[in-house]
Amino acid sequence: MGNGGNGHDDGPQIHGEGRGSQRHENESRARDENVLRARLEKLTDALAAQHREERETALDSQERETSSGAPGNVLSLAFRVMSEFVAAVLVGTALGWGIDRLAGTSPTFLIVFLLLGAAAGFWNVYRIGTEKLGAERK
Amino acid sequence: MAEENPMDPIHQFAIKPIVSLHPFGIDATFTNASLFMVVVVLGIAGLMIFGTRSRALVPGRLQSAAEMAYEFVKSTFDMAGVHGGTRFFPFVFSLFLFVLFSNVIGLIPYTFTVTSQIAVTGALALLVIGIVVVYGFVHNGAGFLRLFVPSGVPVALLPFIVPIEIISFLSRPVSLSVRLFANMLAGHITLKVMGGFVVSLLGAGFFAILAPLPFVMAIVLTAFELLVAVLQAYVFAILTCVYLNDAIHPGH
Numbered sequence: 001m002g003n004g005g006n007g008h009d010d011g012p013q014i015h016g017e018g019r020g021s022q023r024h025e026n027e028s029r030a031r032d033e034n035v036l037r038a039r040l041e042k043l044t045d046a047l048a049a050q051h052r053e054e055r056e057t058a059l060d061s062q063e064r065e066t067s068s069g070a071p072g073n074v075l076s077l078a079f080r081v082m083s084e085f086v087a088a089v090l091v092g093t094a095l096g097w098g099i100d101r102l103a104g105t106s107p108t109f110l111i112v113f114l115l116l117g118a119a120a121g122f123w124n125v126y127r128i129g130t131e132k133l134g135a136e137r138k
Numbered sequence: 139m140a141e142e143n144p145m146d147p148i149h150q151f152a153i154k155p156i157v158s159l160h161p162f163g164i165d166a167t168f169t170n171a172s173l174f175m176v177v178v179v180l181g182i183a184g185l186m187i188f189g190t191r192s193r194a195l196v197p198g199r200l201q202s203a204a205e206m207a208y209e210f211v212k213s214t215f216d217m218a219g220v221h222g223g224t225r226f227f228p229f230v231f232s233l234f235l236f237v238l239f240s241n242v243i244g245l246i247p248y249t250f251t252v253t254s255q256i257a258v259t260g261a262l263a264l265l266v267i268g269i270v271v272v273y274g275f276v277h278n279g280a281g282f283l284r285l286f287v288p289s290g291v292p293v294a295l296l297p298f299i300v301p302i303e304i305i306s307f308l309s310r311p312v313s314l315s316v317r318l319f320a321n322m323l324a325g326h327i328t329l330k331v332m333g334g335f336v337v338s339l340l341g342a343g344f345f346a347i348l349a350p351l352p353f354v355m356a357i358v359l360t361a362f363e364l365l366v367a368v369l370q371a372y373v374f375a376i377l378t379c380v381y382l383n384d385a386i387h388p389g390h
Binding site (some may be wrong): 124 | 321
């Protein structure tokens with residue numbers, strides 16, 4: 001920004017060219033300074049851009065590692081969904097069977113808890129889904 | 139059957155006693171599984187002790203590995219958002235390293251995969267859930283039971299929701315242990331079957347020209363198993379973090 005203002009100041013000096021050696025020297029020094037400053041600014045900008053880029057790629061790769069982007073993570077997610085669902089159904093069934101055995105009411109609780117287990121399985125899967133969404137929104 | 143025995147894919151999971159021990163009538167026989175658990179623990183201890191010995195500013199290979207392991211688990215731990223649960227970090231770190239080392243050491247031929255035994259993964263999962271339950275009740279008192287009563291649910295639905303939540307909670311150790319155990323078991327059986335194919339094709343006269351196919355498959359599967367081994371350790375650690383988070387902050 002400051003550079004732009006300086007460039008503007010330069011305008012009248014260029015018009016007064018050829019007035020004297022002193023003037024000429026001053027002007028050329030100012031121009032040199034301006035050129036140097038412009039180069040410095042350009043370099044700073046380039047450095048900042050590079051830094052930003054580096055940080056972005058680092059963030060990107062970190063995100064790719066942690067979010068569901070990588071094939072390995074998709075695989076583990078699929079396996080997780082499956083095992084959570086199956087485990088809930090199994091636990092529900094086992095609970096129902098156990099209660100039936102203790103209370104002698106076979107097969108009432110087995111059926112009830114089988115259904116509850118299936119519902120818990122869906123609930124587990126739903127929770128994994130919302131958890132993933134939440135992580136992505138973060 | 140007897141001549142097929144060397145190619146039996148289940149054979150590798152057999153527990154063989156090394157030193158028979160029966161103190162106080164308890165069967166504490168030192169088996170090949172115990173041996174490899176010791177190997178795993180020694181491996182972890184070796185990595186950490188020798189890796190952190192020099193404490194160089196520019197880390198060597200071993201120190202780099204130790205630091206990477208620490209930073210990886212630390213970032214996972216922070217990402218899972220276990221707020222106010224830093225005291226559990228050593229537990230999660232040890233758990234992750236134990237599972238990781240068991241899985242990876244088990245991939246070396248002629249070794250025994252500790253995590254392919256459901257007794258081991260089940261014990262680990264029960265340890266996690268036990269800590270969740272005990273710490274949950276100690277930290278929150280009866281408030282821990284809010285875990286089973288989600289907020290914002292109409293009272294009329296509670297008789298259905300509460301059993302579902304309880305089953306869902308009880309299914310956690312099951313899924314945690316079965317997932318790790320099944321992944322390791324299935325992976326090693328697949329590898330063994332592929333290797334068996336190579337051997338039987340080589341002995342099948344003309345069809346020996348097909349032998350490279352399962353051989354290539356076995357190589358690809360070995361790489362894949364390495365991925366699964368690391369991934370399952372990661373999944374085990376991150377789910378432990380999620381469950382611990384429930385113990386610290388019940389009522390989601």
